[in-house]
Amino acid sequence: MAERKVRVRFxxxxxxxxxxxxxxxxxxxxxxxxxxxxxxxFRIEDTDSTRFVPGAEEYIIxxxxxxxxxxxxxxxxxxxxxxxxxSERREIYKKYVDQLLAEGKAYIAFxxxxxxxxxxEEIQNFQYDAQTRTMMRNSLTLPxxxxxxxxxxxxxxxxxxxxxxxxxxxxxxxIRGDVKINSSILDDKVLYKSAxxxxxxxxxxxxxxxxxxxxxxxxxxxxxxxxxxxxxxxRAFDWGDTMPQFAHLPLLLKPDGKxxxxxxxxxxxxxxxxxxxxxxxxxxxxxxxxxxDGYLPQAVVNFLALLGWNPGxxxxxxxxxxLINQFDLTKCSKSGAKFDYVKGTWFNHEYILxxxxxxxxxxxxxxxxxxxxxxxxxxxxxxxxxxxGRVNFTKELWPLCRFFxxxxxxxxxxxxxxxxxxxxxxxxxxxIGILEALPDFSQEAxxxxxxxxxxxxxxxxxxxMNAWRLTLxxxxxxPHMYEISGFLGREETIKRMRAALERL
RNA sequence: GGCGCUUUCGUCUAGCGGCUAGGACACAUGCCUCUCACGCAUGGAACACGGGUUCGAUUCCCGUAGGCGCUACCA
Numbered sequence: 344m345a346e347r348k349v350r351v352r353f354x355x356x357x358x359x360x361x362x363x364x365x366x367x368x369x370x371x372x373x374x375x376x377x378x379x380x381x382x383x384x385f386r387i388e389d390t391d392s393t394r395f396v397p398g399a400e401e402y403i404i405x406x407x408x409x410x411x412x413x414x415x416x417x418x419x420x421x422x423x424x425x426x427x428x429x430s431e432r433r434e435i436y437k438k439y440v441d442q443l444l445a446e447g448k449a450y451i452a453f454x455x456x457x458x459x460x461x462x463x464e465e466i467q468n469f470q471y472d473a474q475t476r477t478m479m480r481n482s483l484t485l486p487x488x489x490x491x492x493x494x495x496x497x498x499x500x501x502x503x504x505x506x507x508x509x510x511x512x513x514x515x516x517x518i519r520g521d522v523k524i525n526s527s528i529l530d531d532k533v534l535y536k537s538a539x540x541x542x543x544x545x546x547x548x549x550x551x552x553x554x555x556x557x558x559x560x561x562x563x564x565x566x567x568x569x570x571x572x573x574x575x576x577x578r579a580f581d582w583g584d585t586m587p588q589f590a591h592l593p594l595l596l597k598p599d600g601k602x603x604x605x606x607x608x609x610x611x612x613x614x615x616x617x618x619x620x621x622x623x624x625x626x627x628x629x630x631x632x633x634x635x636d637g638y639l640p641q642a643v644v645n646f647l648a649l650l651g652w653n654p655g656x657x658x659x660x661x662x663x664x665x666l667i668n669q670f671d672l673t674k675c676s677k678s679g680a681k682f683d684y685v686k687g688t689w690f691n692h693e694y695i696l697x698x699x700x701x702x703x704x705x706x707x708x709x710x711x712x713x714x715x716x717x718x719x720x721x722x723x724x725x726x727x728x729x730x731x732g733r734v735n736f737t738k739e740l741w742p743l744c745r746f747f748x749x750x751x752x753x754x755x756x757x758x759x760x761x762x763x764x765x766x767x768x769x770x771x772x773x774x775i776g777i778l779e780a781l782p783d784f785s786q787e788a789x790x791x792x793x794x795x796x797x798x799x800x801x802x803x804x805x806x807x808m809n810a811w812r813l814t815l816x817x818x819x820x821x822p823h824m825y826e827i828s829g830f831l832g833r834e835e836t837i838k839r840m841r842a843a844l845e846r847l
Numbered sequence: 848g849g850c851g852c853u854u855u856c857g858u859c860u861a862g863c864g865g866c867u868a869g870g871a872c873a874c875a876u877g878c879c880u881c882u883c884a885c886g887c888a889u890g891g892a893a894c895a896c897g898g899g900u901u902c903g904a905u906u907c908c909c910g911u912a913g914g915c916g917c918u919a920c921c922a
Contacts, residue, residue: 356922391921456920468849470918501920519852528850528918536920544922568851568917591852594915598858601914649871653860657870676860678853679915686859686872696885733884743884762882808881820883 347558347585349381352417354548356388357399360621360630361406363682364563364595364604367647371592372561373412374648374670384555385417387428388548390541397624406618410640411663424555429547436542439550439580440502440535448579449534452481453493453500470530473508502535504545504576512571517559517590517672524571532572545569549576552587560587561672564679567591590672593651594679604682606630614684618643637706637736638687642694646687650680660693688735695737700728706737714741716748725830729822743820747830750839751817754847758819762809763847770807771814773800775840784833786825814843 353369355361376383385404389395404419416422426432443449452471454462458480463469476483481503482490494500508527516522534546542550552560570589577586595604598612609616609631620632633643645661654661654669661669695703704724711723726744727737734740754763777796781788797804808824815827815836828836 354922358922388922394921452920454920459920468918470849499920503920516852522851524851530918533920538920543920548922563916564852565916565922571851593853596915603915650859653870655861657861659859659871676853680860681858683858683872689872692885730884732886758882803881805881810881812882816882818883819881822882822884824881 348556349376349379350384350556350558351376351381351561352384352386352552352555352557353414354384354386354388354551355403356391356394357396357403358391358394359396359399359623360617360619361403362604362606363616363618363633363647366406366410366618366643367595367650368561368563368592369407369412370410370644370647371652371670371672371675374667375559375561375672376415377667378670381558382415383413384422384424384557385414385420385427386551386555387418387430388544389428389430390544390547392430392539392541398622402619402621409634410618410644412644429551430541432547432551433540435554436535436547436550437540440542440546443504443534443579444502446579447505449502449504450476450482450531451490451494451500452476452479452503452531452533453485453498454479454481455499471503472506472527472530476503476505476531500537501533503531504534504572504579506531506572506575512574514567514570514574514589516567516570517588518675519567519591519677522567522570524568526571526575529572529575532569545572545576549573549580549582553577553580553582553585556585557587559590561590561592564591564594590675593676595650596679596681598682598684608682612684614687637738638691639694639698642687642691645694646690650682651676660690660697692735695731695734700724700731703727703731703737707740710738710741711748714745718748722830729826729830746816746821747827750835750842751815753817754813754843755818758813759847762813762819764806764810767806767810768844768847770802771810771840771844774807774811775837778828778833778837781833784829786829789825789828811840813847814840 351372353365353372355365373383375381385407387400400418407413414420416424417427440449444451454471459471469475471479478484485493506526506529510526511523512526514522514524532545533543535542541547551557570591574586577583596602597604597608604616606616615631615633615636617630617632618634620635621630622628623630634640641663644663644666645659648661648666648670649659652670652675653659655674701724704720704727707727708720708723711718726747727740730740730744731737733743773796774793777792778784778789781792793807796802797807809819811824812819812821812827815824815831821827831839
């Protein structure tokens, strides 16, 4: 078989913010496309006019921009296969629906939603299929003139796919192998609705994937049950030879309990399920986002990539390029993955460690400003350098670093009890003298002079340092003492020491 | 209910007939140390169950059980 150009697509429905599971699906599509030098299409599946949410499309595009997942063509990206919004492709679908109708592979059905609901009430497990369609109101049971009359009179109808029962339909899935379903259990799916003159997902999906020359359909496992229907549709159009290859990804599950990961879980357990903060236009609710929570996009990508796939080595930290090089659909796991958000925070920690201080500083600066602190960026960066190793997120820095910018006004009771000895005031008084006498206030000069003094007086290093820390920080935490005093400078250091001596 | 997918430490997973079943997160302990962290080291922790196939099954096959998904004029 001739090598086909790899073309994949991510085709969300603009019904709200992009779910983190969708992000992973898009990421896998992206990695696969890039590895094979292929193309990635961004299509909007807005065939359900009733569920459209304004702003969702823009949100999704912005999410991918932030994550560093880029598309080659599609909505907002241009390309030769447009339009890429399904609501703008009505005439195209109509043509293919008519073709199916003309060939007898589909039929028109007039049953109203109410009638169908009544049928389901009446017959348990009712399904619109070869068995039942003979008793329904459709172009198979009604005389031709009657059908024409109903349409002329403006009765709403749908077009259903006519599925022949009793055939084993095989789907070759890259991840799962051969999946077999008997066509008898499939129902005559609605392909088209006259009410809004739009197709349903199934028809639009097949037509678009074909017209857009998609070579591989990489999507969530929830689509696996309808994959045989899609195969049948490709066949009905006689597109079997260019049918894309399928790969159905396992789902992301709740961290605890049962079921698919949902927004509720994030709210309940305290983690975002959306890449960016989302403001619901209807309810006004705000949902947190990975970006706003302080995640680095590379950390999110790395974390997501390893949920359901791994390179088969012990390496867990991979750059986008490494992911592209090593990604392998055949090595994706088959079972759902519980969403381990704690591990996500670890990834962020690792990426903070790797990220240049100069890049992190502006993030922390924003937080400082929110707390009324305005200092030169070099000072911010200096604190980031000293402290970033101990946090998972830059926002965690503030409570740990406050003392760099704000002098303590009270002193932690437990630390005072433990570290402030009866001789501490005397030692601090002497230390002030030492520091004042220093020709320069470099860390090296401080260390040298202080060490000599401690040695001469035969003090204990720990006693001095812990008491000193208490005067500068207000409690027993923080980096090495000379880093703190060095950052504060001589004036501020001594000022804080004197203040402490008065208050303790 | 029907159909499909799935099942290795608490979690993410490696394993592709013979291994002391490996790694990571989390957890515990220790080391480092002027504090708190970081870091480093060590430790506990798993092949769902029952049948086969085989000299030998975590690995292959079949059941059972559990989990997940689908079952709309939603995607």
